Amino acid sequence: xxxxxxxxxxxxxxxxxxxxxxxxxxxxxxxxxxxxxxxxxxxxxxxxxxxxxxxxxxxxxxxxxxxxxxxxxxxxxxxxxxxxxxxxxxxxxxxxxxxxxxxxxxxxxxxxxxxxxxxxxxxxxxxxxxxxxxxxxxxxxxxxxxxxxxxxxxxxxxxxxxxxxxxxxxxxxxxxxxxxxxxxxxxxxxxxxxxxxxxxxxxxxxxxxxxxxxxxxxxxxxxxxxxxxxxxxxxxxxxxxxxxxxxxxxxxxxxxxxxxxxxxxxxxxxxxxxxxxxxxxxxxxxxxxxxxxxxxxxxxxxxxxxxxxxxxxxxxxxxxxxxxxxxxxxxxxxxxxxxxxxxxxxxxxxxxxxxxxxxxxxxxxxxxxxxxxxxxxxxxxxxxxxxxxxxxxxxxxxxxxxxxxxxxxxxxxxxxxxxxxxxxxxxxxxxxxxxxxxxxxxxxxxxxxxxxxxxxxxxxxxxxxxxxxxxxxxxxxxxxxxxxxxxxxxxxxxxxxxxxxxxxxxxxxxxxxxxxxxxxxxxxxxxx
Numbered sequence: 001x002x003x004x005x006x007x008x009x010x011x012x013x014x015x016x017x018x019x020x021x022x023x024x025x026x027x028x029x030x031x032x033x034x035x036x037x038x039x040x041x042x043x044x045x046x047x048x049x050x051x052x053x054x055x056x057x058x059x060x061x062x063x064x065x066x067x068x069x070x071x072x073x074x075x076x077x078x079x080x081x082x083x084x085x086x087x088x089x090x091x092x093x094x095x096x097x098x099x100x101x102x103x104x105x106x107x108x109x110x111x112x113x114x115x116x117x118x119x120x121x122x123x124x125x126x127x128x129x130x131x132x133x134x135x136x137x138x139x140x141x142x143x144x145x146x147x148x149x150x151x152x153x154x155x156x157x158x159x160x161x162x163x164x165x166x167x168x169x170x171x172x173x174x175x176x177x178x179x180x181x182x183x184x185x186x187x188x189x190x191x192x193x194x195x196x197x198x199x200x201x202x203x204x205x206x207x208x209x210x211x212x213x214x215x216x217x218x219x220x221x222x223x224x225x226x227x228x229x230x231x232x233x234x235x236x237x238x239x240x241x242x243x244x245x246x247x248x249x250x251x252x253x254x255x256x257x258x259x260x261x262x263x264x265x266x267x268x269x270x271x272x273x274x275x276x277x278x279x280x281x282x283x284x285x286x287x288x289x290x291x292x293x294x295x296x297x298x299x300x301x302x303x304x305x306x307x308x309x310x311x312x313x314x315x316x317x318x319x320x321x322x323x324x325x326x327x328x329x330x331x332x333x334x335x336x337x338x339x340x341x342x343x344x345x346x347x348x349x350x351x352x353x354x355x356x357x358x359x360x361x362x363x364x365x366x367x368x369x370x371x372x373x374x375x376x377x378x379x380x381x382x383x384x385x386x387x388x389x390x391x392x393x394x395x396x397x398x399x400x401x402x403x404x405x406x407x408x409x410x411x412x413x414x415x416x417x418x419x420x421x422x423x424x425x426x427x428x429x430x431x432x433x434x435x436x437x438x439x440x441x442x443x444x445x446x447x448x449x450x451x452x453x454x455x456x457x458x459x460x461x462x463x464x465x466x467x468x469x470x471x472x473x474x475x476x477x478x479x480x481x482x483x484x485x486x487x488x489x490x491x492x493x494x495x496x497x498x499x500x501x502x503x504x505x506x507x508x509x510x511x512x513x514x515x516x517x518x519x520x521x522x523x524x525x526x527x528x
Contacts, residue, residue: 005469005509009446012300012453014523015438016427017334017342019302026436027429027516031332031345033352034379034419040359041380042075042104042416048092048114048122049077053403055413057091058366059195061133062380063173064101064373071098073368073380074130074173078414091127094120095174101373102418111174123174128153128166132196132218135173139215142203143247149173150248152218154192155183163190165220167248184249191221191232196248197296197303199238210337211303214238215247217338219294219305220254227265232290232310234258236338257294257341258307258333264289267347268311271327278356280386280393281314281325288312292328292388296338297369300424300523305333305341306350308365316392323389328363329353330381332426344427351381351419359412361385367419375490376420383417423490424453424522431516433459438521442469442509449501449527450512452485452492460518461486464494466502467511477502479515490522501527 006020013020044051057078064071073096092112096104106121114120132152136143147169155164164183170176197217216239224233235254239247260268268289276282292308307330314325330351332344344350351367354360360383367381394402405411429438454462461484466477473479481496493500505526514521 005442005444007444007446008301008526010526010528011446012424012523012525014300014302014424014427015429015521016302016304016344017336019336020440020443022439022441022511024429024436024438026434027431027438030428030430030520031348031350032421032425032428033348033350034421036351036354036360037102037418037420040383040415041102041418042073042096044077044413044415046077046106046120048120049094050089051413054078054089056382056416057414058382059131059133060366060368060380060382060416061130061135061173062368062371062378063135064371069099071101071371072096072173073098073104073416074133075416076127076130090125092122093124093126093130094122096121101371101378109174124176126176128155129168129176132194133173134196134198134216136198138202139247146171146177147248149176150196150216151176152184152194152196154194158186162186162188163192165190165194165218169248179249181249185218185220185237185251185254187222187254189222189224189235190254191223193221193232193293195219195293195295197298199298212238212338214252217296218251218254219257219296221291221293222254222256224256224259226259227262227288229288229290231260231288232292233260234291234294234305234307236296238338255339257335257338258291258305260289260291264309264347268309271311271329272313275327275353275356275362278361279313279325279327280390281319283314283318286312286315286318286324290326292365294333295367295369299370301336303335303338304426305335306367307331307333309349310388313387314393316389319393321392323392325390325393326388327353328365328388330364330367350426351379354383354385357385357410359383359385359415360417362387364417370421372423375423377423377425379419379421381417381419382414384414385412422522428455428520428522429516430520431460431518433518435515435517438514438516439467439471440512442511443526444509445505445526447501447526447528448503448505450494451525451527452494452514453490453522453524454485454492455488455520455522456486457518460516462492462517462519462521463515465513465515466496466505467513469509469511471511474502474510479513485519
């Protein structure tokens with residue numbers, strides 16, 4: 001294994017992948033799926049959301065506005081679901097606000113006329129605005145204010161059936177203008193689902209070691225012939241570097257980042273078998289896995305990917321229609337460079353579908369990036385208790401029965417759910433009562449103290465030894481010198497006797513050796 005030291009500064013370091021670890025003994029790696037709020041936090045209720053026949057929809061963007069001291073949530077109304085007779089209703093893009101992230105209101109924005117009035121929370125009916133949406137106030141020093149908010153959207157096909165992606169800009173997230181040079185990406189393999197990510201947190205931020213120099217990334221859906229199917233896969237493209245290019249408008253060619261393999265297909269078969277009584281249509285010859293899309297979230301010194309895992313149960317070509325009937329949940333990935341991705345948590349859902357009678361029993365679909373609320377990450381997601389493209393499976397009798405079931409409370413229109421997890425808490429390295437150890441690779445600290453993110457059960461403890469790069473304990477900072485950590489904290493302050501650290505740590509690489517007993521270790525951070 002590469003033992004060159006890694007400069008970590010005072011940035012949080014997570015044990016999501018094995019990049020920081022030289023060896024472990026007696027530990028298991030545990031995925032912590034997000035805990036879901038028991039009820040939807042937002043349902044269709046306004047007239048323009050058509051609560052009698054429709055539901056809410058994505059894409060979803062969540063944000064806390066520090067100036068107004070409110071939470072903001074961008075979402076869509078979906079239209080008739082399912083329509084009888086079939087019709088295509090407008091998709092309205094809307095904004096909701098909340099004082100606490102749980103109780104949401106629809107402010108009168110005065111921007112869009114509906115039924116003769118602008119007293120509503122609609123800001124546009126353009127269906128592609130809001131995909132891949134970013135709020136970038138930290139870039140104000142180098143980017144114009146009218147480009148604070150950015151979005152990437154589907155641009156359809158040109159006359160030669162070449163797919164196109166467009167970008168949009170806004171000063172406030174409500175009033176949007178298309179980029180004059182659209183489309184910014186073209187290609188035969190591109191498809192209509194994408195998301196965006198900030199790779200830097202300021203104009204001067206260079207990102208973690210080995211990360212791209214670009215400011216922004218787009219996660220694009222690309223279509224790949226694989227295993228006899230034309231499958232949805234995930235590609236990644238980055239914006240121009242600081243070489244005079246126009247940020248968020250010049251993009252590299254997408255690289256394939258995630259495609260299903262045989263294990264994905266096998267696990268898809270298992271998931272479909274587990275929900276077979278819920279499926280509207282099913283055919284064993286159609287079963288396979290795809291990735292509908294992925295959200296990219298830079299955190300600490302890595303990138304988390306939230307992949308929408310799409311389990312196909314039935315190909316609608318059997319009914320003379322396009323598309324596939326499928327169920328969807330969310331799995332976790334991690335990368336250090338946006339090129340090499342590791343599947344996290346043994347491909348188990350990090351946001352799983354709900355019980356059979358719940359509003360999210362079939363699909364966890366469009367969702368927000370994690371929003372930091374205290375010591376938690378919150379994710380807002382769209383929940384469905386019907387599979388993808390279910391509208392294509394219904395005849396008139398089935399549509400009428402669906403609406404009757406909704407009115408009787410047996411079915412639900414799509415609604416907004418909320419899922420929570422400990423901040424930096426998707427993966428822990430756990431030890432039982434017999435204990436275990438974890439040793440890091442050589443690190444170059446940026447501070448003279450140490451904080452640990454960990455949970456210690458009753459009767460358990462964590463101690464930390466600071467070693468030189470050859471694995472020898474530094475005098476006064478051995479395991480027996482460390483005051484055991486107990487309890488639960490994202491910021492345990494480590495102490496060795498009466499010392500909280502040493503300025504000499506900055507002068508040469510050090511290793512950390514954690515001893516755990518009845519404890520879960522998430523990560524650490526050197527402190528000033």
